[in-house]
Amino acid sequence: MIVALLLLSYAGGLSVLAPRVLTGRGWTVRAPRLAVAAWQVLIVSVLAATFMAGLALAVPTVPIRVGLSELLRACEMALRAGYATPGHAAMAATGLLLSGGVALRLGYWLVRWALTVRRQRRAHLDALTLVGRPSPELGAVVVGHAAAAAYCLPGRHRRIVLTSAALGALDGDQLRAVLGHELAHLRGRHDLVLALADVVARALPFVPLFIAARGELRALIEMVADDVAAGDHDRDVLASALLSVAEGSAPAATLAAGGPTAAVRIRRMLSPAHPLTRMSRFGVGLTVGAAFFLPIFVAGAPAAMASNQPYCPVGEPTSLQLAPVARQICAAPVPEGCTRGHSSHVLRAGSR
Amino acid sequence: MRRFGELESAVMDRLWARDEPSTVRDVLDELRAHRSIAYTTVMTVMDNLYKKRWLTRQLDGRAYRYRPVASRDQYSAALMHTAFDESGDRAAALVSFLDQMSAEDTEAVRNALRKLRRRTR
Numbered sequence: 367m368i369v370a371l372l373l374l375s376y377a378g379g380l381s382v383l384a385p386r387v388l389t390g391r392g393w394t395v396r397a398p399r400l401a402v403a404a405w406q407v408l409i410v411s412v413l414a415a416t417f418m419a420g421l422a423l424a425v426p427t428v429p430i431r432v433g434l435s436e437l438l439r440a441c442e443m444a445l446r447a448g449y450a451t452p453g454h455a456a457m458a459a460t461g462l463l464l465s466g467g468v469a470l471r472l473g474y475w476l477v478r479w480a481l482t483v484r485r486q487r488r489a490h491l492d493a494l495t496l497v498g499r500p501s502p503e504l505g506a507v508v509v510g511h512a513a514a515a516a517y518c519l520p521g522r523h524r525r526i527v528l529t530s531a532a533l534g535a536l537d538g539d540q541l542r543a544v545l546g547h548e549l550a551h552l553r554g555r556h557d558l559v560l561a562l563a564d565v566v567a568r569a570l571p572f573v574p575l576f577i578a579a580r581g582e583l584r585a586l587i588e589m590v591a592d593d594v595a596a597g598d599h600d601r602d603v604l605a606s607a608l609l610s611v612a613e614g615s616a617p618a619a620t621l622a623a624g625g626p627t628a629a630v631r632i633r634r635m636l637s638p639a640h641p642l643t644r645m646s647r648f649g650v651g652l653t654v655g656a657a658f659f660l661p662i663f664v665a666g667a668p669a670a671m672a673s674n675q676p677y678c679p680v681g682e683p684t685s686l687q688l689a690p691v692a693r694q695i696c697a698a699p700v701p702e703g704c705t706r707g708h709s710s711h712v713l714r715a716g717s718r
Numbered sequence: 719m720r721r722f723g724e725l726e727s728a729v730m731d732r733l734w735a736r737d738e739p740s741t742v743r744d745v746l747d748e749l750r751a752h753r754s755i756a757y758t759t760v761m762t763v764m765d766n767l768y769k770k771r772w773l774t775r776q777l778d779g780r781a782y783r784y785r786p787v788a789s790r791d792q793y794s795a796a797l798m799h800t801a802f803d804e805s806g807d808r809a810a811a812l813v814s815f816l817d818q819m820s821a822e823d824t825e826a827v828r829n830a831l832r833k834l835r836r837r838t839r
Contacts, residue, residue: 488721490797490800490801491721491722492721492722492770493793493796493797493800494797495721495722495723495726495727496722496726496727496730496772496793497730497790497793497794497797498794498797509794509797509798510790510791510794511794511795511798513798515798515801515802517801517802523721527801529798605831606831609828609831613828629826632830632831633830636830636831
């Protein structure tokens with residue numbers, strides 16, 4: 367019970383506080399790759415903590431045992447003890463609902479994403495094959511269009527797409543910078559990064575962390591790709607390429623949702639690179655790592671502690687504080703296959 | 719389900735270039751100038767394109783006359799629209815180079831770029 371509460375408060379706290387720390391143009395702009403990793407770890411951590419909280423309620427603690435049969439036997443006895451009281455049963459049901467709900471929603475939206483993406487990409491790929499003209503020397507497909515644009519189609523059959531207007535607006539160096547940027551997206555599998563954020567935001571929409579993640583990650587992966595392209599080409603060249611594409615694209619009827627991102631990126635490329643110090647990177651890595659391992663530790667601690675407790679004593683309970691339930695079990699007739707005092711079944715001392 | 723390939727692309731090229739309802743024989747003759755290919759192959763491809771709604775056809779005597787449903791430019795525009803559609807599942811399919819910028823943004827950044835160039839000169 368305590369474990370579940372701890373895990374849930376961790377998950378809740380993180381999902382509310384983390385966006386405040388990670389959003390904004392502070393260190394994230396200087397180390398976008400690190401920021402992307404941090405977001406991903408936190409998302410997984412919140413999910414895992416919630417799932418484990420449900421499990422902690424539903425499944426009683428059993429000590430860590432090496433043998434599977436021993437573990438099953440201990441589980442069976444603990445479960446029988448747990449479900450004996452209606453209070454425990456209700457708690458267990460809540461836990462199952464929580465874990466099951468989270469798992470089912472995630473599973474459903476994951477499958478839906480996979481199928482949708484497959485259908486869309488296939489249709490888009492077919493259209494590109496028919497409508498576009500492949501340019502082997504560029505490694506891209508050129509589509510005739512009056513507005514300058516460039517994008518990539520990720521997946522198994524990946525493509526980089528340029529419009530004819532973009533080709534006209536960019537010189538050789540700028541073109542190579544744009545291609546480098548798109549290649550960075552493809553090689554880094556940024557589509558999967560976005561997919562994770564999308565799926566969790568749809569599956570569990572009431573979590574502030576997940577909603578914030580979607581918008582932030584979209585901006586961050588662009589900066590990661592910019593950094594990769596700027597590494598091989600020139601920062602100024604990439605900035606001017608960004609500007610040329612922006613100017614050459616048809617003016618938007620309304621301000622696009624991605625609005626400030628473009629201007630931020632160009633200004634970022636125009637100013638010199640200002641990477642994070644090693645100390646800061648280490649600090650971020652340490653914090654994120656701690657956040658990742660905390661729920662695992664909290665969830666696993668009771669089982670680990672129980673392994674150290676001595677087993678059911680023969681006869682009367684000793685001075686150890688055995689929970690009433692455990693006392694009941696010890697006094698009860700020994701189930702088939704168990705021998706009292708044998709180390710193969712141990713009940714956890716203390717309350718749940 | 720097979721993806722479209724170079725052959726489908728070539729057939730559409732021919733049809734867009736011809737700009738008139740054409741039979742399988744017409745397209746075959748044009749394609750044969752550059753490659754050896756069987757009548758049945760071209761027929762299957764055009765039939766498949768018709769089924770996928772890229773071509774429409776009308777019976778003329780004993781043969782079908784095919785033509786593209788829309789022009790290449792119209793298809794290009796639709797493609798771009800899908801690529802930069804903000805409302806749909808955009809993140810699912812594509813990652814674009816640049817979101818649309820407002821006129822003010824463009825002006826501001828152009829000024830910044832000009833200042834930088836002056837500084838580094």
